[in-house]
Amino acid sequence: MSDRNSRLTILTTSVIALVLTVAPLPTYAAVARPAFLVLVVLYWSIMVPRAGGLMLAFIGGITIDVFQGSLLGEHALALAFVSYLGIRFNLLVRAKPLFEQSLFVFAALMVYEFLLWVVDGWSGHPLTSSARWVHTVTGGLIWPLVVGILGRFQPSR
Numbered sequence: 001m002s003d004r005n006s007r008l009t010i011l012t013t014s015v016i017a018l019v020l021t022v023a024p025l026p027t028y029a030a031v032a033r034p035a036f037l038v039l040v041v042l043y044w045s046i047m048v049p050r051a052g053g054l055m056l057a058f059i060g061g062i063t064i065d066v067f068q069g070s071l072l073g074e075h076a077l078a079l080a081f082v083s084y085l086g087i088r089f090n091l092l093v094r095a096k097p098l099f100e101q102s103l104f105v106f107a108a109l110m111v112y113e114f115l116l117w118v119v120d121g122w123s124g125h126p127l128t129s130s131a132r133w134v135h136t137v138t139g140g141l142i143w144p145l146v147v148g149i150l151g152r153f154q155p156s157r
Helices: 003-022 027-032 036-047 049-068 074-088 090-094 098-122 130-150
Strands: none
Touching: 003 036, 003 049, 027 130, 036 049, 036 074, 036 090, 036 098, 036 130, 049 074, 074 090, 074 098, 098 130
């Protein structure tokens, strides 16, 4: 697969994940909804680090900020940092079985949510309940499904 096709695949899956992330859901379902865009950006950062990259994470984070009406740059900072972790540890994570990859993803999602929590606290926004941490667990649990789906679209090496 050419470089152009791989970038188009990454962009397409990221847009789909963005739509799944910002689509309105009832309150009980929105609490448990995983951060799809974070999972997709993390997947591409781990599996194809040169094509995924920090720019995808930053632009995706700014887009989430615009759609959700949060502090501009909040999600961009957190998502870029999580993408950096994925790029930095890509060889280590790719060599692990799916269970251990899920633990890394869970830890990365905890870091993502912690950064959002810190920025919310510093900016004077109300700190919400402990329910804001639920999506980290669901994200770690569905990581094998994300790998299975996105692995079909992964460009050949």
